[in-house]
Amino acid sequence: MIYSRYNIFSKIRESENYFIMNLLSGSADILSSEDAEKVKAIQNDNNFPYDDFVRELAGKGYLMDSDEEARLYRQKYLDFINSRDKDEIQLFFITNYSCNFACSYCYQDQYNNPKQELSIELIDSFFQYIQSEFAGRKKYITVFGGEPLLNNPKQKLLLKHLIENANESNLEICIVTNGYTLEEYISILKSGKIREIQVTLDGTEAIHNKRRFLKGGAGTFDRIVRGIDACLESQIPINLRMVADKENINNLPELAQLAIDRSWTNSPWFKTQIGRNYELHHCQSANDKLFSRISLFERIFDLVRQHPHILQFYRPAYSVAKFLFENGDLPDPLFDSCPACKTEWAFDYTGKIYPCTATVGKDEESIGTFYPSVTRNTELIDEWKRRDITSIEECKECNVQLACGGGCGSVAKNRTGNICSTDCRPVKELLEIGFSAYFNDYK
Numbered sequence: 326m327i328y329s330r331y332n333i334f335s336k337i338r339e340s341e342n343y344f345i346m347n348l349l350s351g352s353a354d355i356l357s358s359e360d361a362e363k364v365k366a367i368q369n370d371n372n373f374p375y376d377d378f379v380r381e382l383a384g385k386g387y388l389m390d391s392d393e394e395a396r397l398y399r400q401k402y403l404d405f406i407n408s409r410d411k412d413e414i415q416l417f418f419i420t421n422y423s424c425n426f427a428c429s430y431c432y433q434d435q436y437n438n439p440k441q442e443l444s445i446e447l448i449d450s451f452f453q454y455i456q457s458e459f460a461g462r463k464k465y466i467t468v469f470g471g472e473p474l475l476n477n478p479k480q481k482l483l484l485k486h487l488i489e490n491a492n493e494s495n496l497e498i499c500i501v502t503n504g505y506t507l508e509e510y511i512s513i514l515k516s517g518k519i520r521e522i523q524v525t526l527d528g529t530e531a532i533h534n535k536r537r538f539l540k541g542g543a544g545t546f547d548r549i550v551r552g553i554d555a556c557l558e559s560q561i562p563i564n565l566r567m568v569a570d571k572e573n574i575n576n577l578p579e580l581a582q583l584a585i586d587r588s589w590t591n592s593p594w595f596k597t598q599i600g601r602n603y604e605l606h607h608c609q610s611a612n613d614k615l616f617s618r619i620s621l622f623e624r625i626f627d628l629v630r631q632h633p634h635i636l637q638f639y640r641p642a643y644s645v646a647k648f649l650f651e652n653g654d655l656p657d658p659l660f661d662s663c664p665a666c667k668t669e670w671a672f673d674y675t676g677k678i679y680p681c682t683a684t685v686g687k688d689e690e691s692i693g694t695f696y697p698s699v700t701r702n703t704e705l706i707d708e709w710k711r712r713d714i715t716s717i718e719e720c721k722e723c724n725v726q727l728a729c730g731g732g733c734g735s736v737a738k739n740r741t742g743n744i745c746s747t748d749c750r751p752v753k754e755l756l757e758i759g760f761s762a763y764f765n766d767y768k
């Protein structure tokens with residue numbers, strides 16, 4: 326019997342207690358400091374006495390026979406692949422790369438905007454392609470840009486056509502928008518099966534307008550807020566996203582209060598997410614304002630302590646801590662956190678296909694075309710498909726692999742030039758905070 330290589334064991338932040346977790350056996354426990362000392366002794370010496378405590382650890386899979394551990398790993402991996410083969414596919418459709426905003430941190434601002442334009446013919450080709458390529462699979466479409474909801478008659482006509490096509494195919498639609506024209510689009514949106522509209526609001530008025538303004542500099546806050554109100558009134562689900570960095574994170578308590586005051590947080594059609602502003606495609610002008618993954622969540626942890634009302638607006642995941650708290654169980658092991666070319670594909674208005682949204686618009690990342698003719702770079706597609714924690718050398722030896730899943734393939738490729746390389750997540754550190762937050766504070 327050995328100390329399982331998949332145990333994640335550490336001290337809970339601002340507590341005397343420890344946690345131990347094993348996603349292969351599905352166990353998680355909070356340990357007193359005395360029991361934690363016994364675990365440390367077992368970690369350091371495999372000749373441990375077989376007492377009641379050891380029997381309990383073994384019963385929960387923290388200690389395992391190594392052959393049994395390998396067998397369980399193989400079985401869970403096959404379960405993961407089987408279940409992913411039945412998962413719903415997310416198909417991004419990029420209507421244009423142009424935008425009416427000039428956000429201070431936009432990563433798409435350096436993209437070329439090919440002179441080509443979206444057409445009815447291209448939309449029809451997209452639907453023909455996805456109906457034959459992904460026949461029999463559950464799927465939905467996410468409309469993306471640039472800004473897809475541009476306020477001109479031609480764009481509205483094209484969006485209407487896209488929604489009609491989706492309705493005929495019985496497909497739900499998500500839209501990622503800056504939210505500026507939501508009010509003008511409400512009647513078109515109501516004609517579709519809208520799963521969700523993702524809108525970005527980076528803070529209350531002054532903070533948001535400093536970061537997300539029109540080309541020309543005018544503020545955008547008021548219209549976005551009215552657009553969110555209009556969607557919620559029409560029971561169109563809103564997913565409000567705050568893109569956070571050191572410039573706006575301290576405004577989170579005020580933004581949360583605004584959402585509470587406008588009764589957004591009482592609506593069943595309202596949810597939120599916080600996205601980290603990070604450097605994916607090109608150098609940010611001010612990298613010192615960016616958070617690392619862990620420092621963002623450390624800051625949120627502190628802010629929630631000082632302003633608990635934030636929890637009405639946003640509850641951080643802290644790796645699997647929130648899931649464990651809400652479900653009383655761990656999620657299944659995550660053998661792969663990157664859905665590119667597996668359950669995610671992206672298509673743009675020039676007829677090109679890409680592995681996912683992080684790669685759209687970059688010619689060298691294209692994996693084929695659906696218009697005017699169908700072509701596929703099968704070698705590149707296979708490389709994306711192969712990427713998981715069993716194909717990345719470092720991940721095979723990593724004890725947090727079943728919570729991390731290898732991270733983002735695009736970030737990994739930007740860093741190393743190789744898709745099958747690591748994008749490490751600070752899983753242990755996030756859990757240290759998460760156990761403190763969910764099992765001490767938020768209770």
Ligand code: SF4
Binds near residue numbers: 664665683736
């Ligand atoms: S490459 Fe990154 S952004 Fe793209 S699907 Fe994978 S994890 Fe997501």
Ligand code: SF4
Binds near residue numbers: 719731747749750
């Ligand atoms: S990406 Fe890094 S942290 Fe994640 S499983 Fe691989 S080695 Fe571990």
